[in-house]
Structures are given as structure tokens and as C-alpha cells.
Amino acid sequence: MFAVNKRCNMMKFGTYVFLPEKAEGFDFHLYRVKPEVGRRMPPQPDMYSNIAIFGDNVTARNHPDWISQSPLGPAWRTNNNFNVRWEVLCATQPEHREEQLDYIEDVARHSPGVWLNSIHFAEHGHCTCPRCNELWQKSGLSWLEWRRKEVTDYMAQVSERVRDRAKKKFVIGVLPDPLTNYERFGVNFDDLAPLTDEFLVVMFSKNYATPWYWEMLTRNFKKLFKDVPLNISLYVFGPGDDPREVPTARELLTVSVRMARAGVDNILYLAEGASQLRNFQKQAVEEVELRETLRSYGGKPVQEVLDFVKSWEKIVQ
């Protein structure tokens, strides 16, 4: 087992970072070796590796003809018909698929495991490129079922590379839509469950002022994922952020506690690097009164979050 996971059978708390820096006081670390901007960084031997597959600005720039197509236009990040924050490639592009399989296996061999993002079609209505149309026609399946099969079959290949060949931990990341992931992205959770060790759901927001919704989403995903552990990542401080426009420590503490009581297995905190996480830890420790109030919010998992935050007292002094 990964050496920093000292606290077994309890909720674990991870960092999710753009820089290869391990903030003190967390159980594990997830490093963005290939984020959606497409930049590739060397994997670290003691940090899990996070890879975005089809969201890939660099590859889209080098191969503009690989961009995902739809009746509402291609998946360039400038296409406001969709919530695409980066360029998204066609999910059946064979050269990209093959190259990513080799890349992911190599990264898995040089780190404790691989956590994926952007595993699916860009959005509803994607992809209508000539290759996808031909593959769909040949499949004899409905459009949505064909897309589901493409995503599942490719994830089975990636899973085989990471789990069976590299023998490393494998985590599939999905977007925070419990009900229409299938229609929008071609993702079927039951198909993916046997292929992955755990799920990651990215729940990023510049504020968590309404924790009720996040708690509800946590319950939804716990129900859908059944026995597969649920990791949720929360937004702390992204690259280039204005400190006045990021979630407060109060919001992050509250939403963490409310996700804990709704059954989340592990929580990750996204930041550029260790210093932003240290600021968050310091601010969280200073919220003495709120931490005391939150003790009344629930049983063991809630107490685990608050005990964990308490353990930061000696780190940030």
C-alpha cells in the first residue's frame, strides 16, 4: 500500500496539485502530470498521476482536425454552446487513443497510480465527425448506446494497461452530473465500476456558499457507485487565482463536513501547490468556533474530518 496512507479504514484527505509539491499534513497526493491544457510533466514516484485524455489543448493545436464535432460546432473552448473549458478531441481518434494508452501505462509505471479525467465525449451531440458517423452506422446500435460502448471499451483498454500490466492503482474521474452523464458524455457508471478501483468526481466551484446541493450530489454518487469508493475534489486555489475570488476556509470546512456525513470516502483539495494549501490549512485551523459548531453535524465521518483539521494545528504554527 502507498506509504503515506497511514490511516486505514478511515476517510483519507489528499492534495490535488499542479506543481510537484507535497503539502504536509495530507494522506496522499495527486499531481496533474497532464492537465487539460495538454502540458506534460514528469510523474513523481510518491504522488499519484492525474491525466486528462481528450481535453488536450496542445494536441488540438497540433492536430486541429482531431477536434470533436457536433451540430452546434466543434469543441473549441470558444464554443459557448457547451461548457467546454478547454479543447476537446474526438473520443474515437485512433492515433490519440493509441498514444494515450502507451503514455498512461508509462506514467503508471513511474508513479503509484493513475487517476483520469476527460475520458469521454465532449458533450451532448458529440462527436459527428465522418469517422464517428461511420463507426456508429457499422455498430448497429442506437447513437447513445454506440457512444457508451466507445467510452466503456476504451476505458477497459486503459484499465488493462494500468491495473494488469503496470499493476498500479487506477481511478476513473467523471463530471458532477449523476443523471445525464450517459446522454451528455457516453458515460455509464455501472459499465465503469468493474474497470476502476475508485471513482473521482470533480466538484469545483469558486464558492461553496450553498452546501445543500453539494451534499445532495455526494449522496447521489454514493448511491450510483454502490461499493466503489467515492473521491470528491474541492476547489481551494487554482493557478493565477485572485485570493478574493476563491472559496473561503469556512465554506470548505462546512462542505467537507456535509460531504462526509453524506458518505464521501475521500476528499481531495485542489491548489496550484503546497503554499496555497498551507494557507488554507492555516485559515481552517483559525476557524475554532466553526469547527466546534460542525462537531454537532454528525457521527464518525464528520468527527474524522474535524480531527483531521485539528491535526493541522501543529503544522501551521
Ligand SMILES: [Zn+2]
Ligand atoms: Zn469523432
